[in-house]
Amino acid sequence: MAYDYFYGQQSEQFSFYRIPKILFSQDKFWNVSTDAKLLYGILLDRMNLSARNGWLDEAGRVYIIFTIEEIKESLGCAEKK
Template identity: 55%
Template structure:
């Protein structure tokens, strides 16, 4: 990773290079302000920058609202324009003739006009992401779901069907019982004196007699 390089000092007005005017994005992209001239949008960003000076100087009215001072002469000097052009930009931003982003309050007696810079919102809601829906259920091929019980609560008809089926004997079950009986019989050890022979038969000898 390259080592961070430390730049030289700031000299004179070079510190101003890191200070920028901020213009709200909606002022550029929203249709409500499409007709507003670009110079007026830039002036609005410059008026917002003046708010920091109001905070430092404590320029608040009786209702706690912040105002700024930015004379027409100062606008002409900063924007490099004539007085008519400066007055036109203020009128485009004003609440009476323009879009309502500033309100001018004249004080008279050769005092500078107070400028109230307003915040704004377009009221537009951001688009919501599309809701992803789960794919429809597709049963596996070759699997029969016709006999699957669909409801966890048995219906009266379902109970009657099960009762009718209780009395029926499954032939496979009878066959299994027969096999188990034979296996149990083959596992029983022969009685005393007897000998087990094929097929489970037992041969015994008692008192000279032979039985099969």
């Protein structure tokens, strides 16, 4: 597969995970791994989907269902990681 440059608005065709900058800019998060920060972004994405689906608990908090197996698959990692 050949990868080419993006032209004009082509980059808009992709979805992206959003990871809060604070995880990279605040000293208190220096020891959090980049994998954990990436997982946080994936979980935020799932939270937005849950909110759109109205998945709220009795206190009005959004909840997600994301199994360990799904996390391992998303990150491409093993159980021990």
